[in-house]
Amino acid sequence: MVRALKITIITCLSQHGIKRQHVSDAAKSAKIQRDKxxxxxxxxxxxxxxxxxxxxxxxxxxxxxxxxxxxxxxxxxxxxxxxxxxxxxxxxxxxxxxxxxxxxxxxxxxxxxxxxxxxxxxxxxxxxxxxxxxxNKPQWSTELMIVAKMLEYDLRNYHGWSYRRFIVDNIEKAETSATTTANEDEQILALVKINSKEFEYTTSKINNISNFSAWHNRSQLIPKIYKLFQLLKDKSLFPQLQPIFLSPYSLLQHELDLVKTGMYVDADDSSVWLYLSWLLTDKFFVESFESTQNYKDVLLQQLNIVEELNELEKDDHPKGWDNRWCLKAMILIRTLLDDSPENDDLTKNWLKRLIDIDPLRKNKYMDQLNGKLVIVSI
Amino acid sequence: MALVKEKHIQFIKSLNDDVTEQMIEYWLSEHLRLNGIYWGLTAVLLLQEPSTLDQQEVIKFVLKCWDLKQGGFAPFPRHDAHMLSTLSGIQILANYGAWDVLNEKKQDLVKFIKGLQLPNGSFQGDRFGEVDTRFSYNAVSSLAILGELTKDVTEPALEFVLRCQNFDGGFGMVPGAESHAAQVFTCIGFLAITDNLHHIDVDKIGSWLSDRQVESGGLNGRPEKLPDVCYSWWVLSSLAMIGKAHWIDFDKLEQYILSCQDTENGGISDRPDNECDVFHTCFGLTGLSLMNNEKYSMLSIDPIYCMPKEVTKKFDKWKQSTT
The missing domain is CATH 1.25.40 (Serine Threonine Protein Phosphatase 5, Tetratricopeptide repeat)
Incomplete structure (x- = not known):
């Protein structure tokens, strides 16, 4: 008889993170007996x-x-x-x-x-x-409640968030196909209703600022809801959303406020900084500015906020170090403000400080210093 | 801490001893057996101890996993063929250069894989419709190894993969899904195999990938998550494919991987002092090989195919221009 190969993976079954135990021969024999x-x-x-x-x-x-x-x-x-x-x-x-x-x-x-x-x-x-x-027995709405429960057990469950978007997608399809005989306005109204609830859901989830899954979902929802909101006849039906979704600019201001709160809660949490980088670089926002000057004004305002926070962080640090994410954000913003950042002494100085305080990534900062890398994100 | 090479060899060997079969976990993990053999084989090949596994026995087992009905590899005899186990089966045979055992099965494999592509370019894992960028990688990697990659497959597949990219430069499982380092590996691997890396902003994704390294030296898979040895592969190989491997600290990552070794019984775990398994043992070793194979007397690993370079150098690399 050919002996079957037994390469096995034991811990994958019970997920990652099981404490290592060195079992005695007696314990092993006992397990073998139990397992029989x-x-x-x-x-x-x-x-x-x-x-x-x-x-x-x-x-x-x-x-x-x-x-x-x-x-x-x-x-x-x-x-x-x-x-x-x-x-x-x-x-x-x-x-x-x-x-x-x-x-x-x-x-x-x-x-x-x-x-x-x-x-x-x-x-x-x-x-x-x-x-x-x-x-003809769709269960989409029940599923939405179920997945909300699942995400309470584990707020970053990757499957859970994907599943949630999948369910919403199908609720949308069901809602719009049920009203195919009705007019387009009703369809848009239905879609705004569904997605505004999702928007509120992410708002409740980013109370925990480390929940990048929620920030990510928000980045998906904002351009989508804005587009729908533009087409919506009676915007007063959504009194809370109306001032926020007035324009990409009003949205940007609203989100920047949230980010500011987040970065003050924990400046070391990467979630808010990634989101900030999206807000300041995505064409949805950037292309909606009336003039380059308006965009620059927002960037300068953000630069001030982050620099101020960095000063506070330095005061708190035992060695008076800058905050890594503040510096990264400052470099990004100055790059967005200036066409030739490689000549900018201030940026260079910040990069040198990053090399000291974040040695894990020092080679990346060196590449940036040497102009080998275009700074496009945080 | 040093690499306890002999212990790891012992660990892989122990997974194939008579005791293992007497543990319930052996039976409960049948669904991953072919993948497990690929991981174990990769580990012992890199450690230059191929005889740890009996080549003839392994090949026989791979053939026993053939799903006659579907024309692909199942993870275990009598189970069903799936994209995941099919790639493992192909990788094992490729590592041994055992192409002659495939015969007419080769065309069945090509048919099986191509048949799983959906009209939007994505791939399902089997006939039941689950879509995931992992399967896009499985498909093009399998076809490329078999020398059967064609433009009618890669073009729509590329379109789908690019739709899975997010604002942070990373990739998710499906369009709209959050960036995840393992999905980034499958998508960058897809782009590398299909000669399409020029479609992405490597500085942006490189920055996101380098931020996966945390203070302990280990790498995580998403922002604000714990590190795990398997990301030593998913993140590092992705960085290597875009020429940015130097953007993380090798010394600290090496130390982290080595600190996850079980120095008594061999094997590598996800985090220090956790239970070891062949999956993390494989990806800890592939990470070490990618950083410094000579230091550890290991074979050099190919970041795209996750197989020794001396094997992949024989593949006919696919180029956009030549098709």
């Missing part, structure tokens, strides 16, 4: 499921067996595949699968709570939601 039963059970269940699959068995019993197996190991994607094939087969035999699809949502929800980073569960859920929609 588990292994026998797991292998039996796996073989049973795969045998049923290979014999094209699409029965309730087979379906139940896959539930059991997936509860034990949601990473087993071939079993998710088989499960979907069972549902497809029932559907093509005119069986009502809506109840089962709702059951899928329950199963996957329970599993996501235990395995929030498991790709297969998230993608299965997406498949189920599309199925439900095709059967």
């Amino acid at each position: 039963k588990k292994i026998a059970h797991y292998r039996n269940l796996t073989d049973a499921c795969l045998d049923l699959r290979d014999s094209h068995t699409y029965t309730q019993d087979a379906y139940d067996k896959t539930s059991k197996l997936l509860e034990e190991n949601p990473e087993f994607n071939a079993i998710w595949n088989y499960r979907r094939d069972i549902l497809e087969s029932w559907q093509s035999n005119n069986k009502d699968i809506v109840t089962h699809l709702l059951e899928e949502l329950n199963l996957s929800m329970g599993l996501l709570k235990r395995f929030p980073k498991c790709y297969w569960i998230w993608s299965h859920r997406v498949w189920v939601l599309f199925k439900l929609e095709s059967l």
Whole structure:
């Protein structure tokens, strides 16, 4: 018999960050004893499921067996595949699968709570939601509440945020197709409603300024809502949004205020600085200025704010050091203000200070000093 | 701290011993077995101890993972073919130069991979519709290794990948998704393989990537997250592909990776004193190889394909102009 290869990855199953334990031989033997039963059970269940699959068995019993197996190991994607094939087969035999699809949502929800980073569960859920929609039982709005809960458990969950955008996208599609007979104004109104709620959601999430996922989402929403808001007939329906979304300039001022608060909360947090860099360089804002002078005025105003903060940071630092992010922002802003930053002594001086206080990236700053790098972002 | 090379060899070997099979975790991780073999093989190849794994046994196993129905590699016998395991299977065979075992399977593979491309240029991982820039990388890397990359694939695929770029210069899983260093690797890798790096602002993405290094010397995957050894590969290789590897501190990253070693039983973990696994062992070693392979008597790694350069130099590199 060919000995099967056993290269295995144990910790990936239980996510990263498991403390290292050096187990004694006795403990290892005890584990082997304990695992014997588990292994026998797991292998039996796996073989049973795969045998049923290979014999094209699409029965309730087979379906139940896959539930059991997936509860034990949601990473087993071939079993998710088989499960979907069972549902497809029932559907093509005119069986009502809506109840089962709702059951899928329950199963996957329970599993996501235990395995929030498991790709297969998230993608299965997406498949189920599309199925439900095709059967005129869309669940998009319920899903939005569910994903909000998921993001409460882990506010940076990468899957969670992607899933949220995916759900919103589908709510939009559903809303606009439901009103296809109605006029375009109503569609725009519906879209503003959906996206303004998302905007408010990100506002509530950036209370924790380190939540870059929320800042990122905001950068996606702003140009989108602005465009829609322009087309909206009755803007007074959104009294809170109206002054903010009046123009890219009013938006910029509103966001710069938020950023200012954020940088004062923690000047070492990169999230706000990345967002600031977006605000000061994205063409959505930059191209909307009436004149270059207006743009320069905003840049100068920001430069003052950041320089002031940097002075405070220096006072607080035991060695009187500048703040790394303040300096980076100051360099970016001066570059945006000046056409030939490589000749600017002040910028050079700041870069030299960065080399001292941020030695990890000193070669990058050297490249900047030597003019080998165009400064385009923070 | 020094590299405990012998211990790592022992660790990889131990993953293949009789005890492992008696642990429930071995059975619960079947879905990653082919990937796991690729990681383990990469580690021992870099450490210049290829005989740690039995070549014939490995090749036999890869062939047992062939999914006849789909025409691709599954991660384990009887599982289903997927883009992720298919690339691992191809990489293992390429490392051994074992092309002759593929025979007519090669055309099935090409058909399987190309068949997963969607009208918007993206790739799904299998027939069930999950889209991710990881699969764009899997597809072009697999096809390039097989020498089967064509413009009808790369052009729409490029369009999709570029739509996944964000204001910070990074890339996400799908358009609109937040930048993530592992997705940045797949997208820059995609651009490198398809000879399309000129489409991006390397200074901007380089800055974002260099900011991934934190005080401990380790690299994180997104702003304000903890460092993890696997980003020693995703971030560093991305920087290397755009010629900016010097924008981070090698000494500190080396020290960080070495501090994540289990000096008693071998293996490398995500963070110091955590449980080791073959995934982090592989990407800790690839990181060390990329920074200073000679110092550690390791083979030099190719940042694009994550395979030894002596293997990838034999690939017919794809050029826009020649197609």
